[in-house]
Amino acid sequence: MTRDDIYSAIFEEYDNDRENAERRARALKRKLYDKDPRLEEIDSEIMQKGVELFRASVSGRDNAEQKEKFRLKINALNREKDYILKNMGYSLKALEPQYKCDICKDRGFIGSERCQCFNIRLADRLYDLSNIGPMLENENFDSFDYSRFSKEKGKDGISPYDNIMKIVMDAMGAIDYIDEKPLHMLFYGNSGLGKTFMCNCIAKSLIDRGYFVVYMSAYKLFSYMLRFRFGRETDKEAEAIKLLNECDLLVIDDLGTEGVNAGTIPELFDIINTRLLNNKSILISTNLSPRDISKTYSERIFSRITGDFSIYKFIGNDMRLK
Numbered sequence: 001m002t003r004d005d006i007y008s009a010i011f012e013e014y015d016n017d018r019e020n021a022e023r024r025a026r027a028l029k030r031k032l033y034d035k036d037p038r039l040e041e042i043d044s045e046i047m048q049k050g051v052e053l054f055r056a057s058v059s060g061r062d063n064a065e066q067k068e069k070f071r072l073k074i075n076a077l078n079r080e081k082d083y084i085l086k087n088m089g090y091s092l093k094a095l096e097p098q099y100k101c102d103i104c105k106d107r108g109f110i111g112s113e114r115c116q117c118f119n120i121r122l123a124d125r126l127y128d129l130s131n132i133g134p135m136l137e138n139e140n141f142d143s144f145d146y147s148r149f150s151k152e153k154g155k156d157g158i159s160p161y162d163n164i165m166k167i168v169m170d171a172m173g174a175i176d177y178i179d180e181k182p183l184h185m186l187f188y189g190n191s192g193l194g195k196t197f198m199c200n201c202i203a204k205s206l207i208d209r210g211y212f213v214v215y216m217s218a219y220k221l222f223s224y225m226l227r228f229r230f231g232r233e234t235d236k237e238a239e240a241i242k243l244l245n246e247c248d249l250l251v252i253d254d255l256g257t258e259g260v261n262a263g264t265i266p267e268l269f270d271i272i273n274t275r276l277l278n279n280k281s282i283l284i285s286t287n288l289s290p291r292d293i294s295k296t297y298s299e300r301i302f303s304r305i306t307g308d309f310s311i312y313k314f315i316g317n318d319m320r321l322k
C-alpha cells in the first residue's frame with residue numbers, strides 16, 4: 001500500500017458515495033412522480049422556463065420585464081412543488097442527491113483545491129492503517145500532562161520536567177522539518193515514564209498533517225516478520241509488512257520485549273537499515289539502554305542506532321503508580 005493506493009481508494013469511495021446519492025435521488029424522484037404525476041409536470045416546466053430565462057439572458061436584448069416574468073413563474077412552480085412535497089412528508093431538498101459533503105458534492109475537490117472532507121477521509125484512512133487509531137483520540141500533545149513530571153533535579157543534573165520539555169520541543173521540531181530531514185528518534189527509560197504516550201503524540205501529529213504512520217509493537221512486528229520469512233503469513237500480515245517499508249513513519253514500540261532470538265536480530269537490522277537508506281523516519285521506544293541494545297542485539301544495530309538516531313532518556317518516577 002503506497003500513498004497513491006490510499007488516494008485512489010479514497011477517490012473510489014467518493015465515486016461510490018456520489019453514485020449512491022444520485023441513484024437514491026433518482027429512485028425517490030421516480031417514486032414521488034408515480035404518486036403525483038403533477039410533480040413531473042412541474043419539474044419539466046421549471047426546466048423549460050429555466051432554458052427560456054437563460055436564452056433571454058444571453059440574447060443581449062433589453063428584456064428585463066420578460067426575464068422577470070420567467071423568474072416569477074419559476075418561483076411559483078417551486079412553491080407548488082414544495083406544497084405537494086410537504087403534503088407527502090418531504091422537503092424540496094429531498095429530491096436532490098443527499099451528498100455526504102454538500103461543499104464538493106462528494107468529489108473531494110473544488111476546482112483544483114482539496115475539499116476539507118478529503119483531508120478528513122485521508123486522516124481516517126491513515127488512522128486505520130496506523131494500528132493506533134482509537135488510542136490517538138486521548139493521547140496527543142494537547143492532552144499531555146506536564147505537571148506529572150517533577151521539577152526537582154535528579155542525579156542526571158536535569159529535572160524530569162525540563163527533560164520532557166526538551167523531548168517535546170525536539171519532537172515538534174523534527175515533525176516540522178520531516179520533509180527536509182527524516183525523523184530518527186529513540187526513546188529509552190523505565191516503564192511508565194510516558195514513552196509510548198510520546199510516540200502516540202508524534203504519530204497523531206504526523207497523521208493529522210497527512211503523513212502515513214504505522215505503529216507496531218516490537219512483538220507484533222517480529223512475529224509478522226518471522227511468519228513472512230517462512231511463508232506462513234496471512235494476507236493481512238503480508239499487507240502489514242509492505243506497509244513497514246512504505247509508510248512515512250514507522251513506530252516500533254517496546255523494543256526488547258519481543259523475546260529476542262537469533263531470528264529477530266537480522267530482521268531488526270534489515271528494517272532499520274532499509275528505512276535509513278531510503279531516508280524514511282523511524283521512532284523507537286524501548287526499556288533497554290543503548291548499552292543493553294548493543295548487548296541484546298548486535299554491534300551493527302547499535303552503531304546504526306547511535307550513528308543515525310537522536311537518543312532520549314526518559315526520567316522520573318513511574319507515573320502509573322501515582
Ligand SMILES: [Zn+2]
Nearest residue numbers: 101104115117
Ligand atoms: Zn467535500
